[in-house]
Amino acid sequence: MRYLCPTLLLRQSGVLLLSFFVFVACEEAVDLDFDVPKRKLVLSSSFYPNEPVVLKVSATRPRGNAPASEIIDAQVSLFEGNELAEVLTYSPGLEHTMPGYYRTLDFTPVEGQQYTIHVSVPGFDPVTAISSIPEPVAINSLAVTNLTRMVEGDQVVYDYFLQIDYADPTSETNYYDLRISQLVIPFKVTAAGDTLRMDPVPKAVTTPRRLAADGESVSILLQDKAEDSVLEVHLQSMIHPRTELFDRIVAELRTVSPEYYFYQRSLVQPGELSGTGLEEPVIYYNNVNSGLGVFAGYNSVQQDFSPVQD
The missing domain is CATH 2.60.40 (Immunoglobulin-like)
Known part of the structure; x- marks a missing residue:
């Protein structure tokens, strides 16, 4: 005759007892104390x-x-x-x-x-x-320095530094979104050998560290600037010389409300904040009372520059 260990018997009984109570519990309503967030x-x-x-x-x-x-x-x-x-x-x-x-x-x-x-x-x-909506701030000047031209496959890459000087008021705190884009002129050669130029279209301008999608502009968020200083941005423009001509670099200086500035700043990915050591998840700025999102005003001035003569 075989004997069951009392400890084992208790464990087996416990399993059966637990199964019984689980089965009974499924027959009754269970109140779960979970807070469902209210929609906003x-x-x-x-x-x-x-x-x-x-x-x-x-x-x-x-x-x-x-x-x-x-x-x-x-x-x-x-x-x-x-x-x-x-x-x-x-x-x-x-x-x-x-x-x-x-x-x-x-x-x-x-x-x-x-x-x-x-x-x-x-x-x-x-x-x-x-x-x-804040007052607009004028762009004093645009200039290009250190322009170089490189051939990469079927593209020509123009590498340069764009210098921007703007009339930042020194008596108050101002916020800016500087947007830099480029225009190209598509063209085609007809059967008769004539060059047919089309209207300028936007094309991505990039930085050496960041590629951009077609037509996307570079956006730089700024808060004031040192007196008599000039902002310098390292840029690259890529052209297909068989179908495109370099047209203009366009600088749009948006003078923005604090709501615009802090919301756009919160959208910047941690990896784009070089040198900050920011690794925690980004918390999006919000100026909507009892809700979420942004309602923000801005002003804008534009100036263009043609650094390349083809």
């Missing part, structure tokens, strides 16, 4: 003087903060100071490609005024955000 409205708007205010409205998913489907039944009001400027009108987007948006039809903002956006949607907490 998400706003996105960068507005410019004398142009309509355009605002995109979406919402977070029930769990997490990822944007979900757009909101088409919002009540959106824009105030200039304490006065109602206009109730924004919804414009449907292109199906499956671009979301719809809300916009002003008659009112355009101006620099130096404070603007408040109010958004309410059934089932959501109403949200507000405040921003303004």
Whole structure:
């Protein structure tokens, strides 16, 4: 006759007992004490003087903060100071490609005024955000130094330093988004041997450390500058000489609100903040009260320069 160890018997009984209680528990409702985050409205708007205010409205998913489907039944009001400027009108987007948006039809903002956006949607907490358009700052000069030309396969690479001087006011803190792009002139040779030039189109300008997508500009966020200093940026332009001519370098100096600056700065990937040692996840800046996103004004001036004569 074989005997079971008492300890083993207890363990086996325990398993059977546990299985019994699990089976019984499945027959009863179980209250799980989990907090489901309330959905929040998400706003996105960068507005410019004398142009309509355009605002995109979406919402977070029930769990997490990822944007979900757009909101088409919002009540959106824009105030200039304490006065109602206009109730924004919804414009449907292109199906499956671009979301719809809300916009002003008659009112355009101006620099130096404070603007408040109010958004309410059934089932959501109403949200507000405040921003303004700063005064523009002029570009004093553009210059190119150390221009070299290299042939790489079927491309010509122009390597150079772009020097930008701008009239930064010294009596106040200013924020900037300097955007640098380039234009090329596509052309083709006809059967008769004539060169047919087309209208200039944007093409990526890059830095030696960072490649850019077609048409993408270099964006540099700045806060003031030292008096009498000149900003210098190392750039590269790539041209297909059989189909393109180098046209112009375009510098757009955006004078931006603090909301614009800190939101765009929060979008910069940690690897792009060289020398900062930043390794923690980025926390996106948000100026929407009771919601998420950004509502921010900016101003802009442009100047172009032709460093290459083909």
